[in-house]
Amino acid sequence: MGETLNIALVGLGTVGAGVIRLVEENAALIARRAGKPIRICGITARDRAKDRGVDLSPYEWVDDMGEFATRGDIDVVVELIGGADGPALTLAKECLSGGKAFVTANKAMVAHHGLDLAERAEKAGLAFKYEAAVAGGIPVIKGLREGAAANRLSRVYGILNGTCNFILSAMERTGQDFAEVLAEAQARGFAEADPSFDIDGVDAAHKLSILAALAFGTELDFDGIERSGIRKILSADIAQAAALGYRIRLIGMAELDGHNGDAQLFQRVHPYLVPMHHPLAHVEGSTNAVVAEGNFSGRLLFQGAGAGDGPTASAVVADLIDIARGEIGPAFSMPVRELDKVARAETGHRTGKCYLRFEVADRPGVLAEITAAMRDAGVSIESLIQKGRSPDGSVLVAMVTHEGPESAVAATLSALKGSPSLHADPLVVHILGD
Ligand SMILES: NC(=O)C1=CN([C@@H]2O[C@H](COP(=O)(O)OP(=O)(O)OC[C@H]3O[C@@H](n4cnc5c(N)ncnc54)[C@H](O)[C@@H]3O)[C@@H](O)[C@H]2O)C=CC1
Numbered sequence: 001m002g003e004t005l006n007i008a009l010v011g012l013g014t015v016g017a018g019v020i021r022l023v024e025e026n027a028a029l030i031a032r033r034a035g036k037p038i039r040i041c042g043i044t045a046r047d048r049a050k051d052r053g054v055d056l057s058p059y060e061w062v063d064d065m066g067e068f069a070t071r072g073d074i075d076v077v078v079e080l081i082g083g084a085d086g087p088a089l090t091l092a093k094e095c096l097s098g099g100k101a102f103v104t105a106n107k108a109m110v111a112h113h114g115l116d117l118a119e120r121a122e123k124a125g126l127a128f129k130y131e132a133a134v135a136g137g138i139p140v141i142k143g144l145r146e147g148a149a150a151n152r153l154s155r156v157y158g159i160l161n162g163t164c165n166f167i168l169s170a171m172e173r174t175g176q177d178f179a180e181v182l183a184e185a186q187a188r189g190f191a192e193a194d195p196s197f198d199i200d201g202v203d204a205a206h207k208l209s210i211l212a213a214l215a216f217g218t219e220l221d222f223d224g225i226e227r228s229g230i231r232k233i234l235s236a237d238i239a240q241a242a243a244l245g246y247r248i249r250l251i252g253m254a255e256l257d258g259h260n261g262d263a264q265l266f267q268r269v270h271p272y273l274v275p276m277h278h279p280l281a282h283v284e285g286s287t288n289a290v291v292a293e294g295n296f297s298g299r300l301l302f303q304g305a306g307a308g309d310g311p312t313a314s315a316v317v318a319d320l321i322d323i324a325r326g327e328i329g330p331a332f333s334m335p336v337r338e339l340d341k342v343a344r345a346e347t348g349h350r351t352g353k354c355y356l357r358f359e360v361a362d363r364p365g366v367l368a369e370i371t372a373a374m375r376d377a378g379v380s381i382e383s384l385i386q387k388g389r390s391p392d393g394s395v396l397v398a399m400v401t402h403e404g405p406e407s408a409v410a411a412t413l414s415a416l417k418g419s420p421s422l423h424a425d426p427l428v429v430h431i432l433g434d
């Protein structure tokens with residue numbers, strides 16, 4: 001590495017254009033903090049002619065991104081195209097074998113191939129960094145890998161998807177259903193290229209798998225995540241939750257139960273009812289927040305902008321500054337060979353409170369049928385609201401259960417399955433404990 005940190009930018013969309021603006025606008029400050037200027041030596045994207053609101057004329061355009069992996073004048077390749085596999089992964093592998101440090105915002109790729117890429121980087125003595133991949137501008141990767149490194153962390157959870165949080169907050173404010181507010185989230189540049197990744201909880205699951213690996217020193221296990229998104233949440237659920245003292249948020253939750261040989265990893269991305277007194281209930285719009293519980297640090301809360309050009313660019317350039325300073329470090333909390341491989345927790349043994357919502361026929365005896373199924377399974381009701389209708393005119397019955405085994409709620413639902421009184425599958429939303 002010479003007098004400047006020479007970078008190549010691959011992908012010039014929301015984040016790529018943000019990185020160019022940031023590197024240009026804060027050039028002097030970055031050079032002082034990094035110990036050398038950051039110089040953009042090459043750029044590429046799909047469409048050269050597209051207007052991105054930034055002047056690309058000072059930068060050399062190449063048509064073949066693979067060229068950056070071998071060019072002698074490049075120190076770091078920054079990948080901002082996305083996608084777990086395909087060109088992003090090919091580029092990452094080529095760069096790490098071609099002697100280039102690699103920076104990415106691509107959580108899908110890190111969740112699926114992060115260990116392989118980290119191992120390649122370790123063998124080559126190169127940096128592989130991905131601060132922008134989780135919770136955008138919030139320095140949570142650094143916070144867990146470095147700031148909380150001395151702790152045994154037992155739980156990490158939070159609001160990890162800006163698009164869903166934006167949608168849920170807008171539904172809360174306006175009473176609109178989710179499809180109506182999705183377009184606005186897309187227009188603001190938060191949503192993934194395929195927005196079902198956001199809405200169905202896939203993006204949050206990518207991020208959760210990365211956080212869990214960092215927090216617990218375990219191997220990534222994306223496939224072990226129990227996942228559901230926000231498609232089934234009606235604005236009536238949000239209103240009923242509010243009447244019961246809660247807000248609905250899409251939460252990624254990971255816990256490591258037990259230690260050493262018998263440890264089990266629990267990972268879930270679901271909508272949760274969050275009690276109003278909990279800080280996550282007040283996280284609005286595209287803001288993200290991550291809570292980590294350490295045995296010496298206590299509860300840590302990281303909060304800030306989780307998506308968008310400026311915040312995400314801020315995280316990308318922070319990684320570049322680290323590299324300019326010579327910080328290579330392991331990509332996870334320790335070298336890949338040291339990470340624990342742990343069993344998946346069996347969710348049947350978990351306990352908690354939950355919100356249940358049924359769309360039912362408007363006729364006598366329906367409520368009795370539901371409560372009888374709950375009684376038989378041993379689920380007891382803390383509160384119940386029968387108010388509001390679904391878009392097709394069914395009556396909505398919502399209830400909050402007392403603390404109890406999740407398996408009892410599952411037994412209730414299977415007893416009711418196929419009942420002609422129910423017009424749709426019931427909605428189950430877990431309630432976030434303290
Ligand atoms: N937009 C956001 O708020 C955040 C995005 N990210 C991640 O950052 C990455 C980029 O996201 P955005 O900038 O939002 O995407 P975008 O869709 O706005 O931009 C993608 C860019 O990559 C280029 N590209 C795609 N495929 C290509 C290919 N095969 N060859 C050459 N260029 C190609 C496109 O031309 C475009 O310039 C993704 O991995 C995304 O998940 C991470 C955090 C926040």
Ligand SMILES: N[C@@H](CC=O)C(=O)O
Pocket residue numbers: 133135136160161162163164190191192198203306307308
């Ligand atoms: N689509 C993502 C972008 C940032 O990671 C989100 O909405 O959070």
Ligand code: NA
Pocket residue numbers: 131132133134135136137138139140141315
């Ligand atoms: Na981050």
